Structures are given as C-alpha cells and as structure tokens.
Amino acid sequence: GDSVTQMEGPVTLSEEAFLTINCTYTATGYPSLFWYVQYPGEGLQLLLKATKADDKGSNKGFEATYRKETTSFHLEKGSVQVSDSAVYFCALSENRDDKIIFGKGTRLHILP
C-alpha cells in the first residue's frame, strides 16, 4: 500500500542554518505530495504542496521538489529561525479520494 517515510527526529539546528528534512514515498499512481507543519499545541497547517513530477512547492522560505525518479519530496530552507521550531509532516494523496497518508513527523528544534 501507499506509504510515506521521513527522517526521524528530533533535528536540532542553530538559527540561520540550512535545513533538510528527507521524505520518500511509495505509491501506485501519481500522487500529490504535501508538507504540513504543526506548532506546539496546535493542529496541522498545510505548508506547501506539489501535484506533479518536477513541480516545486514553496512557502515561507521552505521549498520541496517532487522527484518521481527518486520518489522523494525533501523539505529545505536556506536559513532557519527559532520560530520554525515545530513538527513537520510529509504526506501524499493518490487523488482517487480525499484521504491523505501522513508520515510520522519530524520534530525540529532551532536554537538561538
């Protein structure tokens, strides 16, 4: 079945460091791919998405490129801030229905 695997956390970085959170997926069709973010004590928010191969999603300085050849959708940011501390979830949707499959989440700590 479809699945999403993302790097285990926690990931701890200093402010202004470069961030990469790895995500790979398994799907039978051509899924849409997402990154969601969850700040402490809150629900999830959609951060960015890509709906087809080679698309790049971007928002708030974060980027991820849909790589079909490597079945990956790694999240990157050039210079992280303390306010980026949160849990990040990679997810996919086959678009056959409206269910979304989530990875287990990666907790990110940014030190000032």
Place this chain on the structure above:
Amino acid sequence: DGGITQSPKYLFRKEGQNVTLSCEQNLNHDAMYWYRQDPGQGLRLIYYSQIVNDFQKGDIAEGYSVSREKKESFPLTVTSAQKNPTAFYLCASSTWTSGSYEQYFGPGTRLTVT
C-alpha cells in the same frame, strides 16, 4: 473567518465514562475526518465521512463512534471500550483545491482519562 473549531481544547474524564468531542466547520466541505495523535506515532485515522449520514471506519475505529447528521458537524464519541483513550484528537475537513485534495485541521482536543 472560515475554519474548523474543536471544543474543548482540554478535556478530563474518569475511566469508564463516555466522552464526546465536538468538531464544527464552516468551510462547506463535504468530507470530514478524525485522527488520533500520540507522541512519536504521527496521525492515525479513526473515522471519516465523505457525505452527510454516511461514515467509514479508519485504521483504529475500535472504541470510538461518530455521527454525521449535518454537513457542518462531525462529533466523535470516545467510549469506555477504548483501552487507551488519553491522546490528542484532531478533526479535519477536505476539499479539492489547485489540482489536489487538501485537508484543513482544527486546533485539536487533548483528552486525559484517569
């Protein structure tokens, strides 16, 4: 403002009691979902509903029940049969936007059962 509301934010119950978690949306979305979140386990789907008066079990439905009498509302009841009910519960709705389905989440309810 359109969105999803969940109430209350924190809920405390004694073991053996049923408890109902509220979820309301004014986004006019057809589909709604309930997830359970435990530390280190990501999100697990409890129940979902794609239309009024219809719902399906997710991956961990045992010990839970739902109803969908109105499009806007999808309450979740945690019954005394749920062996380990203490968790963070998230409600979501979804719609087709810009080439894919997207899910929108409420702020969550943290349930503690002692």
